[in-house]
Amino acid sequence: MEPEPVRRVLADNLRRARLDSGISLSELSRRSGIGKATLSALESGAGNPTIETVFSLSRALGAPISTLLEDSVPTLSVVRGDEQDVLSGPTIDLRMLRTLRRNGVAVEVFDQQIRTGGPQPSSGHIGTEHTIVQVGTLRVHVGEQTVDLHAGDAIAFDAHQPHSYEAIDGDVRSVLLLEYPPGEAQRVFDLHP
Structure with missing residues (x-):
């Protein structure tokens, strides 16, 4: 699968989680140690997320990783690794x-x-x-x-x-x-x- 879906899902979820937490991009940058420009790129779907980035965002937002990475899941699903x-x-x-x-x-x-x-x-x-x-x-x-x-x-x-x-x-x-x-x-x- 191409990396585009992960970028899109992360972009949507990161912005929603940040806004729901009531913190600015600058504050998220401070908490996560990730540059503000990088965060802006991630929220726009243009960034290239790494495992370290996602875990840092999870820690900074106090949110489970699935909050950032998961699309909605139907009642019955088969996941192909x-x-x-x-x-x-x-x-x-x-x-x-x-x-x-x-x-x-x-x-x-x-x-x-x-x-x-x-x-x-x-x-x-x-x-x-x-x-x-x-x-x-x-x-x-x-x-x-x-x-x-x-x-x-x-x-x-x-x-x-x-x-x-x-x-x-x-x-x-x-x-x-x-x-x-x-x-x-x-x-x-x-x-x-």
């Missing part, structure tokens, strides 16, 4: 598959592929992060702790903390779930009823 837009970082590719909502909790489901080449850091974001390794060995750093996970292993942690993923001995395939409790999930419900 190879047809989804990819958010890429230096060693990671994420494909958003679905947002699940129940009893005030929202869970975003991602196909996650981590390539060898060093850790993919995150300075933290809202929610609880769950990763289930399907193939390979994944090293996860959370705060001062380091854990190696193998196929079939899972980890969960408070995603507000700095953390990183690193593929050890070959590429890793995993499922990433970002869970937002009722207070944090409300933004998902408000923006994507």
